[in-house]
Amino acid sequence: MVARSHEDRRRRSVHRLRLLLVAALALTALLLAIAVSACGGSDESSGDKGAASELQYSTPPADGVVDEITWNLGYGEPTTVDPLKAGDYGPCFIASQMHDTLVRYTPEWELKPCIAESWDQVDDLTLVYTIRQDAKFWDGSPVTVEDVLFSMKRHMDPETGSIWAAFYSYVESIEQTGDWEITVKFAKPDELFNKEMGTVGGAIVKKDYVEKVGEAKYGSGENVMGSGPYKMASWKPGQEIVLEANPDYWDPELVPKVAKVTVKFISDTSTVTSAILSGEIDGAYGIPATNIPALESAPGTIYYGPSLTVVEVVPTNGDTPMGDPNDPDVRTALSMAVDRQSIVDTVFNGHAVLNKTFTPPSAWDPEAIDVYQAAYDEIPGDKPDIEGAKALLEGKEGLDKPLVMAMAAGNEEELRVSSIVQQAAKDIGITIELKPLNAMDLANVFYVPEYRKGIDLVMTWGWLDIPDPLDYTSLFFGEGALFNWIDYRNAEVEALLDEARQTFDPTQRAEKFVDAQAIYTADTVVVPLVNPDESLYMSDGISGAPCSFAYMWIPGLAMIGGTE
Amino acid sequence: MALFVLKRVAALVVTLLVASFLIYGSLYLAPGDPATQLAGGRATPEMLDQIRERYQLDEPFVTRYWDWLTGVVQGDLGQSFVYRQSVSSLLTPRVGNTVFLVVYAAVLILGVGIPLGLSSALHRRLGSGVTVATAIGMATPAFVAAIVLITIFAVGLGWFPVFGPGEGFVDRLWHLTLPALALAFSWVAYSTQVTKASVREELGREHVETARSRGIPWPLIVRRHIFRNALIPITTVAGLTVAGLIAGAVVVEQAFGLNGLGSFLVQAASQKDFAVVQAISLLLVSTFVIANAVVDLLNGVLDPRQRLGGSS
Numbered sequence: 001m002v003a004r005s006h007e008d009r010r011r012r013s014v015h016r017l018r019l020l021l022v023a024a025l026a027l028t029a030l031l032l033a034i035a036v037s038a039c040g041g042s043d044e045s046s047g048d049k050g051a052a053s054e055l056q057y058s059t060p061p062a063d064g065v066v067d068e069i070t071w072n073l074g075y076g077e078p079t080t081v082d083p084l085k086a087g088d089y090g091p092c093f094i095a096s097q098m099h100d101t102l103v104r105y106t107p108e109w110e111l112k113p114c115i116a117e118s119w120d121q122v123d124d125l126t127l128v129y130t131i132r133q134d135a136k137f138w139d140g141s142p143v144t145v146e147d148v149l150f151s152m153k154r155h156m157d158p159e160t161g162s163i164w165a166a167f168y169s170y171v172e173s174i175e176q177t178g179d180w181e182i183t184v185k186f187a188k189p190d191e192l193f194n195k196e197m198g199t200v201g202g203a204i205v206k207k208d209y210v211e212k213v214g215e216a217k218y219g220s221g222e223n224v225m226g227s228g229p230y231k232m233a234s235w236k237p238g239q240e241i242v243l244e245a246n247p248d249y250w251d252p253e254l255v256p257k258v259a260k261v262t263v264k265f266i267s268d269t270s271t272v273t274s275a276i277l278s279g280e281i282d283g284a285y286g287i288p289a290t291n292i293p294a295l296e297s298a299p300g301t302i303y304y305g306p307s308l309t310v311v312e313v314v315p316t317n318g319d320t321p322m323g324d325p326n327d328p329d330v331r332t333a334l335s336m337a338v339d340r341q342s343i344v345d346t347v348f349n350g351h352a353v354l355n356k357t358f359t360p361p362s363a364w365d366p367e368a369i370d371v372y373q374a375a376y377d378e379i380p381g382d383k384p385d386i387e388g389a390k391a392l393l394e395g396k397e398g399l400d401k402p403l404v405m406a407m408a409a410g411n412e413e414e415l416r417v418s419s420i421v422q423q424a425a426k427d428i429g430i431t432i433e434l435k436p437l438n439a440m441d442l443a444n445v446f447y448v449p450e451y452r453k454g455i456d457l458v459m460t461w462g463w464l465d466i467p468d469p470l471d472y473t474s475l476f477f478g479e480g481a482l483f484n485w486i487d488y489r490n491a492e493v494e495a496l497l498d499e500a501r502q503t504f505d506p507t508q509r510a511e512k513f514v515d516a517q518a519i520y521t522a523d524t525v526v527v528p529l530v531n532p533d534e535s536l537y538m539s540d541g542i543s544g545a546p547c548s549f550a551y552m553w554i555p556g557l558a559m560i561g562g563t564e
Numbered sequence: 565m566a567l568f569v570l571k572r573v574a575a576l577v578v579t580l581l582v583a584s585f586l587i588y589g590s591l592y593l594a595p596g597d598p599a600t601q602l603a604g605g606r607a608t609p610e611m612l613d614q615i616r617e618r619y620q621l622d623e624p625f626v627t628r629y630w631d632w633l634t635g636v637v638q639g640d641l642g643q644s645f646v647y648r649q650s651v652s653s654l655l656t657p658r659v660g661n662t663v664f665l666v667v668y669a670a671v672l673i674l675g676v677g678i679p680l681g682l683s684s685a686l687h688r689r690l691g692s693g694v695t696v697a698t699a700i701g702m703a704t705p706a707f708v709a710a711i712v713l714i715t716i717f718a719v720g721l722g723w724f725p726v727f728g729p730g731e732g733f734v735d736r737l738w739h740l741t742l743p744a745l746a747l748a749f750s751w752v753a754y755s756t757q758v759t760k761a762s763v764r765e766e767l768g769r770e771h772v773e774t775a776r777s778r779g780i781p782w783p784l785i786v787r788r789h790i791f792r793n794a795l796i797p798i799t800t801v802a803g804l805t806v807a808g809l810i811a812g813a814v815v816v817e818q819a820f821g822l823n824g825l826g827s828f829l830v831q832a833a834s835q836k837d838f839a840v841v842q843a844i845s846l847l848l849v850s851t852f853v854i855a856n857a858v859v860d861l862l863n864g865v866l867d868p869r870q871r872l873g874g875s876s
Binding site: 158217 | 595597598600601602603604606607608609610611612614615618647649653654658711714715718725726727728729818819820821823824835836
């Protein structure tokens with residue numbers, strides 16, 4: 001009797017346990033379902049929330065005064081706000097809100113006066129800047145010729161370790177030649193120089209202030225003194241940078257309409273999405289394409305603009321069939337096999353332009369567009385050609401070994417692009433293994449030869465600083481050029497590009513450039529993929545921010561105003 | 565007591581010294597050249613050398629460790645080479661956030677977990693429901709809890725903010741409620757189960773039977789004979805849980821955009837920012853050692869056989 005009731009109880013408890021398990025599983029499944037739907041990625045909602053179908057350089061202007069907005073930097077906290085040390089999105093963006101540049105771009109990439117109220121290319125080797133007299137630093141002191149000289153020469157001093165030193169590589173001297181006049185003398189003509197002075201490479205800092213805090217400390221924490229439309233109010237490490245309007249700004253067009261901008265640095269994309277949905281973030285650039293469907297119901301608008309971002313695959317090892325500098329066939333075959341349009345459509349939902357060479361059409365000089373276009377049309381790559389690629393590989397040896405492609409870890413877009421490249425390689429019988437690397441390891445691969453061992457290809461997301469193809473080609477050609485890892489040398493290409501950089505006439509320059517382009521694209525020095533559009537989110541109630549990549553170099557926050 | 569404290573302090577110092585050496589050494593040996601991160605998009609080899617020299621990244625291990633150690637002894641935690649700022653100025657705002665988050669979560673864990681465990685052990689009917697809940701709780705990773713909480717309570721209902729640590733006590737409490745819940749979620753379940761199991765075990769003990777047969781009132785038995793004995797394993801688990809929460813907070817800090825120590829440690833380690841990694845790791849090690857000492861102290865109070873001094 002006792003034994004039986006004991007048995008019953010055991011059975012009952014087993015039964016109960018099973019019920020519990022089922023209930024627990026069901027609830028877990030429910031929680032997971034909620035979680036997954038929260039992550040976004042539901043296929044049906046790929047329509048774009050309020051997005052204009054055309055690319056636009058800027059957003060509708062707005063004049064209303066606004067007390068406060070919150071902006072997010074999706075690439076994480078700036079490590080500095082010193083223009084000289086700023087090489088990444090966040091540092092450049094913040095440095096540009098706080099500093100004036102010698103010349104300034106409009107969102108449409110037109111060069112306008114800024115700290116230089118005018119400039120004059122006197123001859124091929126002489127450039128004269130006239131400095132404006134009414135600009136003031138935040139502390140009220142005037143921006144002097146001495147400050148401008150100091151700010152420029154800083155980049156030429158090897159001690160400072162300027163990231164932008166290459167901009168000044170053709171410069172012979174910079175001197176004061178009048179009360180408010182500066183003359184730049186060049187060793188070789190340089191059509192890029194004045195254009196590059198519109199980036200942080202031409203930003204003006206206050207000499208006394210930099211000397212007071214020290215070169216190394218300038219731009220870290222709150223140690224910054226610019227003359228730009230926004231002042232540094234506070235920087236709480238890890239949390240936020242607060243920018244405060246500079247009401248005395250010299251350019252009435254850019255006196256801020258938003259009194260206070262709180263800049264956050266949330267890099268977790270699902271947190272950014274939630275914060276936009278709940279209205280806690282009013283604006284951000286660089287919304288990942290993979291998160292855009294989830295922003296369907298966001299209280300604002302997503303804009304798309306022309307970008308100078310390029311995604312490409314760069315060979316690293318000249319001793320392999322893929323990297324052989326003298327035999328491009330394997331690279332060319334891979335380039336032929338890639339379906340660029342499918343990257344545009346599936347990864348970027350159409351918000352990208354396919355790219356047949358590694359400088360995008362958005363970088364062409366508008367004055368010589370026909371020359372660039374005609375040459376670009378000659379380049380193959382609009383559609384994949386698997387058969388042609390296979391034919392090219394006929395009889396090639398050493399392709400059975402898998403190739404390793406390094407890429408940035410934790411980036412959904414990059415992973416998807418990589419798998420499309422991987423598939424293209426597979427279609428022509430080449431195995432590619434992906435090797436995701438964190439930011440530091442990827443930077444190591446870029447700069448330190450020993451970290452490129454065991455890696456055959458690197459997927460890079462680079463950008464051109466300014467819309468001029470020559471700004472980017474200098475990184476690929478010549479001995480020891482940053483991306484010339486396979487040591488590709490072609491005297492004709494190098495000569496043509498060098499001549500082009502010394503040519504001020506846009507059409508003549510374009511002609512030289514496209515001749516070089518025809519040679520190096522035939523040699524497939526890199527496998528170009530796409531040029532993703534710039535994306536910008538702004539909440540309802542504000543508008544006016546630039547939407548082209550020029551946003552990196554101009555105080556775009558000062559263009560924002562309220563729409564009511 | 566004085567001897568106990570002295571011994572523990574000595575142990576702490578030795579542990580910190582050994583840990584700091586090991587962490588610094590392993591970071592030094594790990595592959596990766598941190599200088600490249602400061603180089604921007606177009607550096608030359610000369611510029612890289614310049615950076616290495618400026619931030620003393622090219623010095624041998626012993627020199628660097630010794631420089632760091634002598635600095636720390638003098639109260640200088642060093643400079644973050646990534647942010648070019650002193651480590652203390654970078655950590656100060658973060659320590660407050662993490663401490664607030666961890667204490668908040670600990671209060672939830674102990675305040676909910678122990679009573680829940682106790683009552684489910686004493687009342688069998690309640691026990692089954694609690695078992696289901698804890699099974700789900702233990703199976704839910706913090707990042708899933710975070711996403712669910714954000715979706716429902718921040719985006720959906722708008723009761724709480726999505727991100728940020730807030731300022732001032734009340735605002736912080738409001739900002740950190742969802743993060744603390746997400747962090748506490750699986751630990752509540754764990755502490756409930758530990759409490760339940762250890763109370764159950766005490767329930768079946770002879771002295772409890774004896775006390776019952778003698779007619780001692782049940783609440784008194786529960787308080788004196790069951791709960792007090794059951795508290796020993798509970799305290800041990802609770803102490804380690806709370807110390808472990810700091811490290812466990814990484815995921816939650818990331819998901820809620822909180823600038824805390826955990827997420828900063830992960831970031832600094834991936835950037836090989838030596839001084840920051842050292843400072844945070846030593847804080848974590850200290851917390852573990854101190855939490856352990858407190859657990860020992862409490863267990864001594866609860867159980868006379870474990871009195872301090874360890875003569876038995």
